[in-house]
Amino acid sequence: MKKRLWRDFLILLVLFLGAWIFFTYYPVVDSEQVKITFNDKEKEIKEKLIELFDYKQADSDTTQILRALGELKHLLSEKDLEYELFFSDSKEINAYALPGNMIVINRGIIMECDTPEELIGVIAHEIGHLKMKHHTDQLLATLGLELLLAGSSSTAGEVSKILTQSAFSREMETEADDFAIKKMKELNISPNYLAKLFKKMYKKTEYIPEFLNSHPGINNRISKFSSYPFEESSLEFTFDWLKVKNSL
Amino acid sequence: MSTEYYQIQQPEDLPAREREDAMGAYFMMFASLAAGLPLPIINLIAAIIYYHVNKHKSRFVRFHSLQSLLSQLPVSLLNAGLVVWAISFFKYDFNFDNTFLAYLIVVLMANLLYLGFSIVAAIKARKGLMYYFIFFGKLSYEIIYKIKEEEEHIYRNNPPI
Numbered sequence: 034m035k036k037r038l039w040r041d042f043l044i045l046l047v048l049f050l051g052a053w054i055f056f057t058y059y060p061v062v063d064s065e066q067v068k069i070t071f072n073d074k075e076k077e078i079k080e081k082l083i084e085l086f087d088y089k090q091a092d093s094d095t096t097q098i099l100r101a102l103g104e105l106k107h108l109l110s111e112k113d114l115e116y117e118l119f120f121s122d123s124k125e126i127n128a129y130a131l132p133g134n135m136i137v138i139n140r141g142i143i144m145e146c147d148t149p150e151e152l153i154g155v156i157a158h159e160i161g162h163l164k165m166k167h168h169t170d171q172l173l174a175t176l177g178l179e180l181l182l183a184g185s186s187s188t189a190g191e192v193s194k195i196l197t198q199s200a201f202s203r204e205m206e207t208e209a210d211d212f213a214i215k216k217m218k219e220l221n222i223s224p225n226y227l228a229k230l231f232k233k234m235y236k237k238t239e240y241i242p243e244f245l246n247s248h249p250g251i252n253n254r255i256s257k258f259s260s261y262p263f264e265e266s267s268l269e270f271t272f273d274w275l276k277v278k279n280s281l
Numbered sequence: 282m283s284t285e286y287y288q289i290q291q292p293e294d295l296p297a298r299e300r301e302d303a304m305g306a307y308f309m310m311f312a313s314l315a316a317g318l319p320l321p322i323i324n325l326i327a328a329i330i331y332y333h334v335n336k337h338k339s340r341f342v343r344f345h346s347l348q349s350l351l352s353q354l355p356v357s358l359l360n361a362g363l364v365v366w367a368i369s370f371f372k373y374d375f376n377f378d379n380t381f382l383a384y385l386i387v388v389l390m391a392n393l394l395y396l397g398f399s400i401v402a403a404i405k406a407r408k409g410l411m412y413y414f415i416f417f418g419k420l421s422y423e424i425i426y427k428i429k430e431e432e433e434h435i436y437r438n439n440p441p442i
């Protein structure tokens with residue numbers, strides 16, 4: 034009896050491993066195929082997000098803010114990264130880097146910026162996230178699922194919750210900050226501009242926006258950006274920042 | 282010394298109540314398997330409880346409960362493995378490959394087989410019949426029907442008739 038038990042057990046084991054190995058080498062569904070379908074989803078998700086939150090693409094000539102953002106985007110263009118910049122009419126003081134190389138700037142954070150240089154720092158930080166590919170596909174998957182499951186107003190709340198809660202790690206934030214510093218220096222903008230913005234935001238933190246999130250320690254970040262002496266930037270813009278802000 | 286086994290009950294010796302309890306063991310396992318899908322702990326606990334509840338019933342009921350319990354163990358483990366593996370994608374990256382997809386297929390097949398055989402076993406149990414799964418059937422029979430040494434001793438110490 035014991036022998037037969039062992040024999041049965043071995044049969045089961047061999048069947049299991051055999052089937053596993055068989056399907057690994059003769060796949061019913063090829064994993065590459067699945068991945069391709071998955072990448073197509075990225076586009077779909079992007080379109081759905083734009084529709085859901087009514088993101089407005091920078092560069093279009095329709096409003097002052099979109100023109101201004103378009104100008105900043107050109108200033109911050111990267112050779113090896115094609116990204117799209119969007120404006121979101123949300124009062125929340127936040128900006129996001131989203132999968133699919135999207136950067137979304139909320140009205141809330143624009144109102145906090147006293148100068149376009151501060152906003153350039155914010156955008157540069159978000160570009161840093163995109164450039165270093167900080168987005169795990171996790172966010173994409175969660176977003177995709179949420180967007181596909183339902184299509185109504187209840188989704189908007191859920192999705193924005195996912196967006197605001199998706200925090201990057203301490204290392205990622207540091208990398209994005211370092212990228213922003215590098216980028217600002219290239220444009221002859223003192224990184225101290227970002228320190229100014231951070232300090233203003235720090236005073237009103239009822240909540241912590243993505244790029245001021247608590248991981249790397251807000252104070253550390255402020256002192257990092259403050260360590261650069263403040264110099265008035267000599268960049269010229271075709272728009273009047275105050276007028277742009279007043280138009281919102 | 283040859284091992285001895287308790288006699289297997291025949292359908293006509295089994296009251297409807299016992300046959301239903303035996304059948305229930307399989308249906309209970311499906312339910313708990315579905316409920317405990319993400320975490321196999323839930324269904325394992327349910328299975329063990331059911332087995333214990335039936336501990337004092339006839340060997341026929343105990344056999345079916347145990348066979349159902351034992352056969353769902355590997356299925357639960359495979360499902361748990363699938364969940365852990367899938368979660369690792371969310372944590373890190375979606376670099377799943379054919380090895381994972383093959384595992385997914387095999388686990389699905391294992392679940393279907395388990396489901397199919399359990400349904401057959403449940404129907405047989407309702408009719409008062411034994412039904413042996415590969416491996417688990419023999420193992421359950423061995424555990425439930427084998428006469429253990431100590432039990433034999435107690436048995437031999439019966440008062441004179």
Ligand SMILES: [Zn+2]
Pocket residue numbers: 158162201206209243244245
């Ligand atoms: Zn950030």
